[in-house]
Each structure stands twice: as structure tokens, then as C-alpha cells.
Amino acid sequence: MTKLSVEHLLGIKYLKKQDIDLIFKTADHFKEVINRPIKKVPSLRDITIANLFFENSTRTKLSFELAEKRLSADVINFSSSQSSVTKGETLIDTVNNILAMKVDIIVMRHPNVGAGVFLSKHVNAKIINAGDGAHEHPTQALLDSYSIREKLGTLKGKKIVIIGDILHSRVALSNIYALQLQGAEVMVCGPTTLLPKYIASLGVKVETNIKKALQWCDVANVLRVQHERMDIKYFPSIREYTQLFGINLDLLKSLDKKIVIMHPGPINRGVEITSEVADSDQAIILNQVENGVAIRMAIIYLLAQQIRN
């Protein structure tokens, strides 16, 4: 396969296994590019990309912006906090105004589920979902899978556990779809209150004992507790969460094998993961960040390929 089967990247749910293979193959080339002395290629010099962030982001926004610039695209940035959204403008009006400035691709993060799908139906541009509420975060899932593949060679038959706040996590859902598509086994682990009620219907194992979960897995993807999305108390205290679900060096040493530790960031050091674990050789957290740029370059490049003047 040489082109994507989708016109936008709205979620992993819409992708096929071949799409993921193509994205990874293209990302391999871009990973080589970003390790050259001059890390830029001119492919997208006539493409303009708008990064619309209606929700806070550091890493994803930087990673997208860097990917776009490495491909020589023109980039405009928009953050809702400094814009007319606070004056009451609707999403479509905001985006249409930006499109009137001749933008080809929109990268959007939005607090509402389905914002990307909605936009793709109403505006004439390629949409890349950079996170919509607690729904999907496809580029994060792709870079996670890519990083596992890089470390372990393949995802087929590998056992991945996603630990922590599954309920509020868009990373978890996209990861579950992506990992299953590539033949990995997935388990979720966390306090019962932070596991969605019907999560098992997605075909994942559910575990509430961290030791058992780590013993089972090859890779542990540790998520952040999203305090900002919690409207009620889901667990008694952070201290208790750390005691029951926090990953520390002693816990890792007590296992029979050496597992791979991942974290999509930002890390709450000392809460879901200790500093020793985050900085250990088992953690591939910084590889994930590097791969994020290559994966995003690949996605932008493959979508831009479909744009005709």
C-alpha cells in the first residue's frame, strides 16, 4: 500500500492495519532525516498548516510544530486562551476564518469529543486530531506502538498493560485500538473507579492488582492521573494511589523479567511513577518523544500527498 485509506486522521478507529504499516514505514525514513546534521526536507514548502489548540498542550503542540517545520510547511499557531473564542466565537466560525487565509491542514486539540469529526464534515481541509476530550489521541497511540515496535521488534503477540486513569484518558482508547489492530494483547489496570464500566467489551483484560498486571506484561504504559478532568473524588488520596498503583524500582525488581516502561507525559514524578523508574534504562519515555516527531512528519506527509491544487 502506498497511500492512506483515510482522508483525515480523526482516530485509530478509522484506520486499517495497512495504514499503520505505511505510517511506520514512512516514519522510518523521517527518523533518519531528523538525525541528519540538517534535519529539514522541502517536501511541504507549498502547504500551510494551522495548529488549533483549544486545550493546553506542551509536548504534542511542540512535536507537531517541529514536524511541520522539518517538512518545510508554513505554520500558524492558535491557542484558544489568547483568541476570540473567549469572546464567544463558534468553532466553525473560528476555523472558517482561518481557512479563508488558505490553510491546507488543520491540527486540532479540543476538549469536546468528536470535534475533529465535526470539523471534517464542515470545512475543506485535512484534519488531524491531536486529542478530542477523553476520546482519541491517534498520533500518541501511533508513536507508542512505533516505540514498542522499535524496542521489541514487533507488536504481534506482545502483552501491553495500560496503567492508571483509563476513564479520562484519550491515550488509553487510541492505544487499545492501535495495539489490537497490530495483534498485541492489551490489559488495563487501575482503581475500579477509574476503569470505564464497559471497558472489557473492547476485548481487553481488566486487572486491579498492579503486581499481577506487571507480572503479565512485556510493556507497561503508565498514564498520568488527570486531576483537571476529575469532577468528583475517584480515590481517597494521591498517597493511597501511589501506594496501590505507583510504579517504583522495588516493584520492578520483584518481577521475573525486565519489562519496558512507557509514559505519554507529562509525568507526575512520585505519583504514578518514581523518578528512578522514569530515568532507568527500562524506560523509553524520551524515545517516545523523539519518535513522536517522526510519526507526525509521516502522517502530515501522507495526508498532504492527497491534496491537489
Added chain:
Amino acid sequence: MSRKILLNEKEINIILHRLACQLIENHDDFSETVLIGLQPRGVFFAQRLIALLKNEYAIKDIKYGQLDITFYRDDFRRREEPLQASESNINFIVEDKKVVFIDDVLFSGRSIRAALTAIQAYGRPSTIELMVLIDRRFSRNLPIQPNYKGRQVDVINAEKVKVSWKETDKKDTVYLVTETSKDQRPKSND
């Protein structure tokens, strides 16, 4: 589709020896020279030439890399078929080196234009030369000419020059292929 042989195995072998000698004439012991095979088809030619330089002419240390120009092409979003990248493999800097690009067929010159930009990502070479096995005269879109050429041919745009190598196609041969398709512009040899 009709196929005519332009060069047979023996002729290719003679040309390879001649090109190797021409390179030695200009590059001495190759200490300041790097050879760059252009992906995808130029690398077979380059590897063959390097094997010859090493085995027959006792040039010991040859710096060699493979350059992919996909992301530097000027026809991105202008083709029906998407572009497919190959691997770039240059693990050294070309700063102040004498670079020789090696490709199988020179047609429009657009690939070489892309390669001239692409190589800059690895430094600023002191000179860049171009070696091609087949030079399709009269079909150039850009002011680019080879420094070393195996054979110059005059063919019309509807015809395609196909280079086969033992490594991939069992036989060393250069064919002239006349296709009767609507798309008159050869795809892989530019």
C-alpha cells in the same frame, strides 16, 4: 511493448572498467572523494563500480553512501501515484569532500536537481560530479549534464531505457522499451 537491447553484458563490463579508470584519473586515491549512489536504481550501478575499484584497481578505502531524493522532488502532489521513499544511508559528513553522484539513467535532470539539494543536509561538498550509465541526450528539462557517462543515447520521450542488473534481474543488460501506453512520460528513469 517492444524491447531492444542497447547494451549487453560484455559492453556493460567494458563501460564499467572505463568509468572506473576515469574516476581514478580524477580522484587519485579517493581520500577526499565520496561516492553517492542515488536510490533506488543508481545504487546497483554504484555498488558494481565500487567492487571493481576495490578488486581490480586496488583502491582500498572508498567512502560510499546511498541517497534517497524522494522528499526533495519537485513533483510531490503532482503525480497520480504517490511517491515511495527508499533508505538514505550516509553515515559521514560530506563537508569539503569531492562528491560523485552515481545514477543509472539521466533523463529530465530533475532527480539530479533534487539530489543536489538533498546532499546539502550532509554538509557542503567542495565539488559535485555526476556519473551516469546512460545519458538520454535531448530530453533534459534542466541545465544538468553528466561528467562521466557510459553511453549516450538518442531516444524519443515515449521510449523508456531500462537497466537490468544481475543482482535483481538475473542479467546485466540495458534495454530500450517502447510502450504503447497513454502516459508518454517514463516514470522511473528521470
